[in-house]
Amino acid sequence: MKKKAIPTTYKGIRFKSRLEANCALLLDSLGWDWKYEPESFLLSDGTHYCPDFKATAGKEVVWVECRGYKTKKGNRQLDGFLPLAEKRKEHYLVLSPEGCFYDGKPAYVIKRRGKWVVNTEPGGGEISLKRSDILIAGIPFVDFLSAYR
DSSP states (O other), X not given: XXXXXXXXXXXXXXXXXHHHHHHHHHHHHHTOEEEESOOOEEOTTSOEEOOSEEEEETTEEEEEXXXXXXXXXXXXXXXXXXXXXXXXXXXXXXXXXXXXXXXXXXXXXXXXXXXXXXXXXXXXXXXOSSXXXXXBOXXXXXXHHHTTO
């Protein structure tokens, strides 16, 4: 059964759900600058898609989508947007209770040595988008999101 989203305000921005507001908090914890729903894209199947966040860290752009549950339409949007992000030489992070994905690969968001980082391999090197912060660790980050199922 689908839960009803609870609109939540964070940093003066009204988000459609607590999950999106908490994802904004996570992006702040990562040290990434972000904008909420700044652009909409026309996908190859003719549908429109608006990622939740456009985040930047240095010169890197990361589109972020927070999903509390799976839908066929949502999966088509995610699959349709990944090639656009790749073509633009930008990255794509999906956060959901089913797992996290960075550029289509399973990912983890972990706190290590007081800093939040994105990791694409268990026990591997993280992608912090600040090359000087690359660390070694690998803990699945799903507990934060599982509360929104």
